[in-house]
Amino acid sequence: MMDRPRTYRVGWLKVVLLLSSVASFGMLLLAAYQENFTAEWRTHQQEFAHVLSVKATAANETSAPAGASVKASDYPIEIRQAFLPEWDKVDRCITCHVGIDNPAMQDQPQPLTAHPGDILQHHSADRYGCTICHQGQGRATDKEAAHGRVPFWDEPLLTGDFIQSTCTQCHHDEEVPQAPVLNRGRQLLSELGCVGCHKTGETLAAEKVGPQLDSVGSKVTRKWLHKWLADPGKYLPEHKMPQYPLPSGAIDGLAAFLMTARDDKIDNAPQPKGDYDTGADIYRESQCIVCHVTKLDYADNPVGGHIGPSLMKIGNKINQKWLVAFFQNPHSFLPHTKMPGYHFSKKEAINLSQFAIEEWTDYDLQDAEAEEPALPTGTPQQIALGKRLFAELDCAGCHELKGSPAKRDAPELTFIGSTPVHQLTFGDAKVPRTTPDFLYTKLKSPRSLHHKFELHPGEDPVDAIWENLRPKSLFSASQSLPDGAEGERLAWLLEQAKKAGVLEKQLALPSGTTAKQAHWLVWALNEVGALNPLKMPDFQPSDQDTEALAIALMSLSEVGAPSKRFDAPRRSKTVFDPKDEFGKLERHYRCLSCHKIRSSGELLASDLTYEGNRVNREWLYHYLNQPYSMRRMLTIAMPIFHFPDEESRLMSEYMANVFVDSDLGAAWKRNRDKADAGRGKTLFQAKGCMACHQVNGTGGDVGPSLTTQVPEFPHGTWVGDKLKGEWVYAWLENPQAILPDTIEPNLGLSDQEILDLTAFVLSLKNPQFQKKNNGDDKNNGDNNNGQVKK
Amino acid sequence: MQKLAIGHDQQSFVAASQARGKKVYDHYCEICHGAEGQGDGFNSAMLDPPPRNFADEAFWKRVNDEQLQTVISRGGESVGKSVLMPAWGRTLDPSQITDVIAFLRTVPALAKKAAAAEESEN
Numbered sequence: 001m002m003d004r005p006r007t008y009r010v011g012w013l014k015v016v017l018l019l020s021s022v023a024s025f026g027m028l029l030l031a032a033y034q035e036n037f038t039a040e041w042r043t044h045q046q047e048f049a050h051v052l053s054v055k056a057t058a059a060n061e062t063s064a065p066a067g068a069s070v071k072a073s074d075y076p077i078e079i080r081q082a083f084l085p086e087w088d089k090v091d092r093c094i095t096c097h098v099g100i101d102n103p104a105m106q107d108q109p110q111p112l113t114a115h116p117g118d119i120l121q122h123h124s125a126d127r128y129g130c131t132i133c134h135q136g137q138g139r140a141t142d143k144e145a146a147h148g149r150v151p152f153w154d155e156p157l158l159t160g161d162f163i164q165s166t167c168t169q170c171h172h173d174e175e176v177p178q179a180p181v182l183n184r185g186r187q188l189l190s191e192l193g194c195v196g197c198h199k200t201g202e203t204l205a206a207e208k209v210g211p212q213l214d215s216v217g218s219k220v221t222r223k224w225l226h227k228w229l230a231d232p233g234k235y236l237p238e239h240k241m242p243q244y245p246l247p248s249g250a251i252d253g254l255a256a257f258l259m260t261a262r263d264d265k266i267d268n269a270p271q272p273k274g275d276y277d278t279g280a281d282i283y284r285e286s287q288c289i290v291c292h293v294t295k296l297d298y299a300d301n302p303v304g305g306h307i308g309p310s311l312m313k314i315g316n317k318i319n320q321k322w323l324v325a326f327f328q329n330p331h332s333f334l335p336h337t338k339m340p341g342y343h344f345s346k347k348e349a350i351n352l353s354q355f356a357i358e359e360w361t362d363y364d365l366q367d368a369e370a371e372e373p374a375l376p377t378g379t380p381q382q383i384a385l386g387k388r389l390f391a392e393l394d395c396a397g398c399h400e401l402k403g404s405p406a407k408r409d410a411p412e413l414t415f416i417g418s419t420p421v422h423q424l425t426f427g428d429a430k431v432p433r434t435t436p437d438f439l440y441t442k443l444k445s446p447r448s449l450h451h452k453f454e455l456h457p458g459e460d461p462v463d464a465i466w467e468n469l470r471p472k473s474l475f476s477a478s479q480s481l482p483d484g485a486e487g488e489r490l491a492w493l494l495e496q497a498k499k500a501g502v503l504e505k506q507l508a509l510p511s512g513t514t515a516k517q518a519h520w521l522v523w524a525l526n527e528v529g530a531l532n533p534l535k536m537p538d539f540q541p542s543d544q545d546t547e548a549l550a551i552a553l554m555s556l557s558e559v560g561a562p563s564k565r566f567d568a569p570r571r572s573k574t575v576f577d578p579k580d581e582f583g584k585l586e587r588h589y590r591c592l593s594c595h596k597i598r599s600s601g602e603l604l605a606s607d608l609t610y611e612g613n614r615v616n617r618e619w620l621y622h623y624l625n626q627p628y629s630m631r632r633m634l635t636i637a638m639p640i641f642h643f644p645d646e647e648s649r650l651m652s653e654y655m656a657n658v659f660v661d662s663d664l665g666a667a668w669k670r671n672r673d674k675a676d677a678g679r680g681k682t683l684f685q686a687k688g689c690m691a692c693h694q695v696n697g698t699g700g701d702v703g704p705s706l707t708t709q710v711p712e713f714p715h716g717t718w719v720g721d722k723l724k725g726e727w728v729y730a731w732l733e734n735p736q737a738i739l740p741d742t743i744e745p746n747l748g749l750s751d752q753e754i755l756d757l758t759a760f761v762l763s764l765k766n767p768q769f770q771k772k773n774n775g776d777d778k779n780n781g782d783n784n785n786g787q788v789k790k
Numbered sequence: 791m792q793k794l795a796i797g798h799d800q801q802s803f804v805a806a807s808q809a810r811g812k813k814v815y816d817h818y819c820e821i822c823h824g825a826e827g828q829g830d831g832f833n834s835a836m837l838d839p840p841p842r843n844f845a846d847e848a849f850w851k852r853v854n855d856e857q858l859q860t861v862i863s864r865g866g867e868s869v870g871k872s873v874l875m876p877a878w879g880r881t882l883d884p885s886q887i888t889d890v891i892a893f894l895r896t897v898p899a900l901a902k903k904a905a906a907a908e909e910s911e912n
Contacts, residue, residue, distance in 0.1 A: 106803075688865070688873030691822075691837060700836040700874075702821050736881060743818050746880035747865075 041095045041141055042077055048098045048105075048112050049075035055104055079141065082129040086562045091129035091138035093146060101125055119178075133166045134158055154421045154435070161547060162436050165417060165554035169561050171568045184545075185552030192240070192539055194413075194549075196397030196406065200556060201414035207336040208406075210241065210398035215263035215322065215333070222375050224317035225255045235317070236310060241398075242537035245447075245529055248501030250389055250474055256378020257386020261401060269321050272350040279355025282348055287639035290594070290604070291338065294360070305636075307338055307593065307604075315361025316369070323353040331588075335400075338593035343642055388473035393535055410536065417557035427451045439550035444543075446536045453522060453531035461518035462489040468531050474500045486514045490521060502530045576600040582654040585647060594638075597659070605638065610738075612660035614727045617652045619715065624648040628710045628717070665726030665733075671755055672725060680760025683753055692744070695764065703744060706764050716766035728758045804892060811893030814886050818878065826904065827897035837874050844894050845901035858891050859884075 036042075052075060081092045098112060099105030105114040123133070131138040136157040140146040148156035158165065164182035175183050189195060193209035195202065216225075224235070229251045232239040246254070288294055293302040293310035302310060327349035330339050344352065378386070387404070390396065396406035417435065424438045427450040431437045442449050453468055455461050462481065469475040475496065482492055490509060497503040503524055509517045525531045541549060561567065576597040577583065586592065592601035595608045611620070625648050627638035643651070668675075684690065692702035699705075706719040715721065719728075730737070732754045735744040749757065815827070822841040824830040829843030842849065857869065863879030866872045878887065 686873065688867075688876055691874040691876065692833070700822075700833045702833050741817075743821070745818075745876040745878050747877060748880045 039141070040143060041079070044096045044111055045075070045077045045098055049073075049077070051099075051105070051108060051112065082125055084127075084129045084132075087129070087132060088562070089129055089131060089138055091131050092141050093130040093134075093136070093138060094125065095141055096143070096146070097130075131155075132169065133163060135166065156434055158436070162551055162554060165551045165557075168555040168557070169559065170566045173568070173570055174573075181548050182551050182555060185548035185550070186555075188541075188545055188549050189552050192242070192541075192549075193398040197394050197408055197410040197536075199408060199412045199414060208396075208398050208400055211334055212400040213258060213261055214400070214402050215261060215266060217259040217262040218266040219319055219322040219326075220317045221319070222255060222259055222377075223369060223372070225258060226251060226375065228317075229254055235313065238306070238310065240309075242539040244393060244537045246471070247474070247528075247530070249499065250385075250471055250501075252378070252501075253382045253385035253474075254389050254395075255386070256382035257384075257390060259378060260383055263322075263325075266319075266321050266325050269324070272320055272324050272353060274347075274350035274352070274354030276351075276355050276358050278348075279351035279353070280359075282344070282352045283355055283359075285640040286342055286352075287637060290636045290639070311356070311360045313360060313362045313365070315357045315359075316365055318357070320353050320357050323356060324349045327352055338590055340590040340593065340639065340641070341588040342639075343644070385473060385478060388477060389471060392471055392473045392477075393537075413553060413556055415556060415558040417554040418559050425449060425451075436550060436554060439553050440546055443539070443541060443549050443553075444546045446538055447529055447532055447534055450532055450534060452526050455518060455522055461515075461522075462486065462493060465493055465518070465521060465525065465531070468533070469497070469502075469525070470530060470533060470535075474502075487517065490514060490517050494521060497525065497530065502528055573599040581650060582658070585651060589641060608655065608659055610659060610661055610664060610727075612656045612658065613664045613724060613730070615722050616724050617656035619722045620655060621648055621652040622713070622715045624651055626713060628713050665724075665728070665730035667733075667751065668725045668729035668755070668758060671751075672759070674752070675755035675759035677756070677759040677763040680756035680758070680763075683757050684760055687747055687749070687753075687757075689757075706761065707766070709766050709768070716769035718764050718766045720762045720765035721769065723762070725758050725762055728761050729754055732757055807889045807892040808896055809893075810886075811889035811891065814882065814890045815893050818882070819890070826901060827894065828901065839872050839874065841875070844897040847898055850895070850898065855891055858894070859887060862887050862890065 079092060080094045080098065081090055082094060083090055094100055096111040099108055100113075100115050101120055103114050105112055108114075129138065130136070134157055135155040136148040137146055137150075137153050137155075144150055145153075161181040164176070164179040167176045167179045167182060171177070171179075174186070189200070190206060191209065193206075194200075195206040196208060220228075228235055228241075229244075229246065230248075232241045232243065283294075288311070289304040291305040291307035293304035293306070293312060295303050296312070297303050302312070304310070324346070326333050327342070327344050328346065329341070330337060331341055390401070390404055391407065394407050394409065395401075396404045397408060397410075416439070419435070421433055421435060421438070424433075424435065426433060426438060427448070429441060429448050429450075431441050431449075438449070455464060466476055466481050481489065483489075484492075487509075494503065494507065494509060498505055498507065507524065510520050522531070576592070577600070578586075591597070591608070594604040595601050595606060596603050597608050615623075624641075624643055625645075627640060684695070690699035692700040694701065694705035694707065696707050704719075708717060710717045731744075732747075732749060734746055735742045736746060815823075816825075820831055822831040822833045822837065823844065824834065824841070827844035829841045831841060834841050861869045861871065861875065863877060863882075863884075865877030866875030868877070882890070
């Protein structure tokens with residue numbers, strides 16, 4: 001009797017067990033079926049197999065040899081992966097992206113398409129896989145997970161140009177080939193002065209990007225300084241200084257403090273009065289326009305270079321006495337400037353300053369400013385406040401100022417690109433929680449990634465507000481909170497905020513409880529950003545620059561190649577910075593601001609690395625004394641520096657001896673006596689050289705004329721007066737080896753033809769100047785060894 | 791990874807080649823043959839015979855790709871034409887010459903289109 005119910009119960013449980021077993025088994029079967037027959041990647045591979053066989057049939061029908069056809073069923077459907085033990089990576093991306101290394105798949109849509117460009121030729125998929133460059137979750141085989149767009153995967157697939165941020169794992173050169181946006185971003189990081197406040201793991205302290213301020217009080221007017229600090233864009237739309245959201249009290253303080261940075265010598269100098277016209281001549285000779293905007297064209301567009309600041313309104317801000325001192329020795333004011341040192345005498349500096357002030361003043365603005373009330377001079381309290389602010393905001397990150405060293409205490413960025421996402425502060429911003437999004441938003445709008453200040457229950461609201469009011473120097477660092485009833489203290493806080501220019505003068509606390517008043521005050525202060533602790537200024541970068549900067553920051557990552565074996569070969573970079581006499585002259589005239597020498601300098605003007613092979617020193621010496629525009633198409637020219645004779649002599653000697661490669665055109669030096677200018681002349685016609693070059697007025701106009709005389713130059717400027725045989729020889733042998741982009745075709749001339757043509761080209765000397773040069777002009781007229789004559 | 795490189799999609803490959811060819815053309819040839827390939831480049835006034843006008847249908851009836859390869863890589867002289875047409879075979883690589891030919895072949899159609907557009911404007 002006792003057994004029956006028990007048996008009954010067991011039987012019932014058994015049924016449940018059986019049913020659930022069947023259900024689980026069914027689910028397993030279903031999962032097995034899905035995994036093995038309907039997975040996303042299988043569909044892709046089946047389609048791929050189909051495309052392959054269609055393409056094979058098409059190829060067969062046209063030209064492929066018989067039997068080359070591929071049957072779709074021949075293609076194995078399986079998980080494919082790149083296994084990279086050294087990198088600790090298994091990339092299954094090729095399970096879906098099956099056509100990635102098959103150029104025939106270029107016309108297919110994702111995921112079957114081939115990899116664009118020729119990147120895979122240098123980064124084979126079996127050596128580098130996919131996620132090393134693209135990021136994402138290599139082991140996953142369904143799309144969302146593989147692309148890493150799932151919770152807790154910190155490295156989602158990089159999109160667009162962000163992929164360039166991973167190049168730096170192996171490419172350690174300053175410039176990464178084929179990563180233009182990354183390169184631009186890195187350049188911006190130093191140009192904008194980011195490294196002035198943030199450490200980025202560099203070994204050398206960066207040059208400060210802003211002007212040195214030791215004599216700023218003697219340089220600019222107080223009014224201008226005020227306006228500049230409040231809104232630099234108003235004075236100079238393309239300014240470099242980022243904007244700080246500063247209340248008027250802070251600006252008063254900073255201006256008062258900076259006006260105390262004076263230079264007595266300048267202040268006590270007599271007020272100069274120069275001659276505008278003479279100044280204008282100096283301006284033209286000095287070629288200021290190469291680097292500065294100095295005029296507007298008929299449509300009011302700025303004309304001039306962007307290496308230095310626009311000069312269009314300097315008359316409105318600058319003290320002429322300072323300008324005179326600056327012109328005489330710019331490097332003592334701006335040690336790292338690209339501006340050359342000119343040899344201006346005091347008189348010349350005065351004349352140039354007269355021209356500058358008269359020419360570059362906005363007279364409407366000047367009249368309008370004359371109407372405004374004069375600013376009271378700074379009080380001692382304001383000066384002290386300005387000094388504290390200068391330190392708090394770390395202005396010294398960009399500006400040198402005696403007695404105010406830089407702190408560089410902004411968050412370190414050395415590994416910002418690999419910081420775990422949960423450690424980044426997104427605040428209340430509505431952006432996806434990824435590192436690229438964080439960086440982009442932070443740069444574009446620094447104050448948006450921030451939790452709004454809130455009062456917490458239990459804390460004293462007045463204390464909390466007072467402690468968090470920014471800039472600190474204006475508030476809690478300058479005085480302490482008085483005691484009293486809560487309502488009184490709140491009113492006192494509001495008063496302070498109004499005095500500092502943080503809140504509008506007409507505001508008053510609402511009536512009601514002190515809690516309500518405190519909330520109102522927090523709201524009002526939040527509205528103007530006064531409770532935001534961020535010190536970073538707003539650079540207002542364009543979308544493009546923001547992306548470039550974000551990419552450069554992404555590349556600052558702790559993640560790197562597992563072994564040096566993967567390092568891309570470094571391109572050798574030979575910096576030109578000699579410590580000799582020439583080096584001294586270079587640092588004074590700053591030749592590298594325009595010219596390239598080896599890997600240093602800029603290509604605004606010619607590359608001087610092989611100048612000693614190129615031109616003969618006699619010509620060079622005369623040219624340095626009186627530079628002329630090389631091509632009539634160019635509007636800019638080398639400034640006339642009025643080099644003292646010993647300097648032009650030294651520089652031309654130095655370039656002739658040092659800026660040479662003895663192998664360049666060496667065959668000319670060996671075989672010049674076998675050259676025949678007469679045969680060369682015939683070849684010049686036969687090879688069609690005159691299609692592009694003029695000789696005595698006939699011929700094409702693609703390359704330079706070979707017989708141009710620059711009228712104002714008192715020496716020959718024909719090609720034979722100027723170039724050396726070794727250079728002409730090397731050029732004719734292979735023009736692209738010297739100038740990769742030149743359109744002069746490589747004609748594949750024989751050695752003898754090159755010799756003869758070189759001799760002919762060198763024989764093209766301006767006969768007008770031949771008598772003078774007769775002495776140096778031996779056989780083929782190649783002036784190789786003669787010393788420069790007076 | 792399995793490699794089965796067979797069959798090209800003709801159209802996209804030709805278009806890519808033409809686009810690359812235009813870049814080559816603009817850099818090396820435009821100065822004589824003109825921006826639209828009509829033989830009227832900046833330097834053409836200095837040349838006698840003048841540079842070839844590629845919009846000319848008769849020219850395309852006369853030449854094939856092989857001949858074009860020859861004249862572009864070995865210069866006008868190599869086919870009994872003027873030396874004023876330089877040899878580019880050591881400056882451009884063979885694929886660049888193929889590309890530039892692909893581009894040159896588009897010139898007559900481009901010229902017609904431009905002419906039609908002008909007409910409809912008038």
